[in-house]
Amino acid sequence: MRKRSFFGLSKPCFRYELATGTTVSPVVIPVPEKVTLYIKTPYQKTSAVLKPGRSVKTGERLVLHEADPCSVISSVTGTICDISPFLADFGNAWTAVTIRTDKNEMADTAFSKAAEQPSLDTLNRFFPSCPGEPDFSALADDRHPVHTLVIYGGNADLLIDTGLYVLKTHIDAINAGIQILRNATGIRNIAIAVPRESVQNYSGHLDAQVQPFGSAYPQAQPLMILHALTGRLPDETGTAAMGIHFFRAEAVAAIGRAFADGRLPVEKNVTVIDKTGKKHLAIARIGTPVGALLKAFGITVDNQDRIIFGGPMTGNAIYSEDLPIGPDTDAILVQAKSDIALYSDYPCINCGDCIRVCPAHVPVNLLVRFLEAGQYTDGAELYDLYSCIECGLCSYVCPSRIPIFQYIKLAKYELGRISFAEEMNEP
């Protein structure tokens, strides 16, 4: 963890990983005994198609009910041994499917048939849970037509190598993926965000407009890139209302590879960062328990340590080593107990450090007072909640140790829910 410099007048300055040293290829994690996959829909006891005991093949599309739009692609061959409810972030209810793996791997053929016709329907059917977790629902929504796709080639947090590693090593697959997306969606405008340092490696080689970003944190945050592209930031209706949709480069590479091979990719690139800050690149089946990855690199976890999905500024802490890596898990960060700074319940002392550090000019000192009181609408209307590009720097410097960033995310989430409900009620 980086500390405040002695001369506190200078701002903290972080740089993203440039993945220049990643000449080593990732360590392949063996297929674990059990994998856990999530279907992002509430658990139902009465599933006719998905029951414990049923055998599944690698690449098979699993749904709770035939007509359900929510599905997950099995990353292994084996037998379902458990289906149970799972409580995800912000209290969202999902269904967890645990599969005991089989030695003999068999590939499902449903996709290879569909792969001959790369349509939006095929993408929406088979890809939402593929590595990089692309979301196609916004493309199918005709209330807000999407006119620009942005392929995100950066790492959305510090310490992480995954995004840039994929961009560097899978450039052909990404190019193929761009073609497929263009044909399937009919969207002409496709931009790809890459680090400024390596623009020359991509411009002209990729069939997309190259959008460079700087290497100083938080220039590569997705919202920062959106702002650089459009000069605007989304409000409670989300990016879809702006007609812009993001895909991770890893997802586009997965799409490109899948249609070339006729097989769905089921492996995720993950950066594993141990307690000393040493990084390892791994490749593992989606659904592999975190513990298996940590074991592969000899990382031991003790009581009161912290495991984080994602990076140090914007990640999510998890509560068990048994939780699986998901299609969006770019990194696993392990922190020793002694490195953890605790939040406090002090009020804002108006020190102004957050104002100096905020790249978006959000009046954090005022905003946080409203958010603490639950007055989200006032925060959004009067104190620029929606200008926040979600970098977490304000919490990083706050001497009162207020979980400001969490308040901001919660406020955005709650307002988004209200706006969604209102939109649904409109005739």
Place this chain on the structure above:
Amino acid sequence: MNPKKTLLVSHAPFWHDGGGIPERSYHTLLAALPAACAGIAFYGAPALGVICLSISTAILWELLMNRIMRRPITVGDGNAALVGLLLAMLLPASAPWWVVVLGTFLAIVIGMQIFGGIGGNPFNPVVLGTAILSVAYGRHLDFDAGLVNFTFTAFASSTDPISALKAFGPEAVSHLRYLDLFLGKQVGGIGSTCGAAIVLGGIYLIFRGFIRWEISIAFLASVYLSAALFNMADPTRFAPPLFHLVTGYTLIGAFFLATENSSSPVNLFPMLIYGALGGVLTVLIRNIGAYTDGVLFAILVINLTNPLVDKIRPRAIGKAA
């Protein structure tokens, strides 16, 4: 399977720069210490007594309020101790014990705790406490009357230069050398006279990022400029600008009082306006107002303007309109 481990779960970000309120308070205490020590050197044991009483009662008042209001005990963060020390530094070494106790009561209870404690106070508690004392018990805060029993062999004048200026005009203080005044050879508050020590502490705080330099610099620059204008208009009635900088509460006000977090702005232009306004008001009160030293009232007034001026802020990015 190995026994379950409890992992720590919390929200992003998972890094923190390590700063905290105790750190800020203790470093500000440290920065104020040289000036306080200079006061002890000049005034001896009585000054030490006032400082100790002030710090300890400030802590006790806060503890008492924490208890009464059933709030977490906050004395460990050092803020009460800081308020106590700064209050003592503004008082004369001759201040009777009950003035000190009353002063810390006003600062901690009236100035801070009834507004919800640290971060909630609209006025600088130290300034508020001292200002009320000076209005209600001006006699005990009058440096000349209080310190009449002290002998100041090292000082060129045994009266408070700024009240001498008020009473007799610039002629009466023209024999004082600025360097002597800056080094603390003047009659005044325990910790407010030794400009050199205060500036040293102030620069430390600025470089450590514990106070906002914009406020201090704007305050001092504006004291200098407005005093210079007065002096140009009529040198026989108004003292030269440097005199105003090195006397009274100007320096301690600029570095330790006007910069109090909760009652001062955080955006660039507001900080400059706030500081500049404080400087102008100080000189106005000193030169044509009723009070001897204008710093306390000037700071109270700019505290009042803080929420208003802090509305001037840069436009946040990505606004649709």
